[in-house]
Amino acid sequence: MFTGIVSDIGEITAFTPTAQSQLHRLRIACGYDRATIADGASIACNGVCLTVIASGMSDGKDSAGRTWFDVDAGAETLGATTAKHWKVGSKLNLERPLKIGDELGGHIVAGHVDGIAGIVQRDDLPDMARFELKTTRELARFIAAKGSVTLDGVSLTVNTVHDVLFSVLIIPHTLNVTTLGAWRAGSEVNLEVDLMARYAARLSEMK
Template identity: 55%
Template structure:
């Protein structure tokens, strides 16, 4: 389990394999001594298993294997050398749950259709500019997204601002833009989308006969 609070931004250093299985090596600032083989790390959304760890001067390079299902359902298949990734270590008992419960199981891809700056205007000149991102959810997932609910996008826990059919928006403050890969996102990008676990189970229960 994860919280959707990004703890590091990693970088892909190599990709090998094919559409059946790819090994991806990722550079991070994590202490290699703290990563056990078999550990789970959320990499821009999907929960991936560490299969190798190499110490570096400022952290480590860890390797994960992505199988055909992950490559087909997420944007992991498009990762190339130099790609930056939002990273999060798995939640430990006693850790602060500052985001929302995230499984690391990506449901589909959301398309970024608009990005606009939002400022406080003359009435509030001290308010730092933020960015509003509008995304299109896959039709079969749109019903799980609710205003003021939670979504996980590229491994980041975010609050939904507005919903209009299959379109929804999220607002990111400057800090989030600076410490994640969101500052790099542009119209036309696709992001790994995980719907809220509560929404998923509530919908499933509503489908069952009384």
């Protein structure tokens, strides 16, 4: 489980097909301590929970001394998330799993992307940015004003909702320490709806 509080920005340094045609292997450079990354560990990458299969330290000219870890992205991940747009040089919001006793700074996030939201409009306001996004009608029913959503792995509070459109306001700190500052109209982002909203809707359907 995660909280949607980004702890690093990683960069894809390799993106290659494996022997199995349905898999692509990614190497991601990051600022994490190599000693803390174990094979089999989970790391959320732009909100997608991926499993570490190898890790080490870079010795190349462009990334010497940086930690790297490898993950495999399968057909489902590539088809259902923005991973299909990832390439060498792509920047990703990273988060390590929640530990017992950690501060819950955002909200409970599973790292299981529900779908892709499209950015309809960006408005740069004094000291912040407002984004309006569009999702599917199926997912829109789980999004409520003042509720929580996870966008590209970042826990955010919903500002307004109108049918399949919703908006979020991003403060300068978040714009600076995540990839959200690069969002533009037309961009696609990973969307995970609030687990509590999903369970509440399911319980309501069973009455």
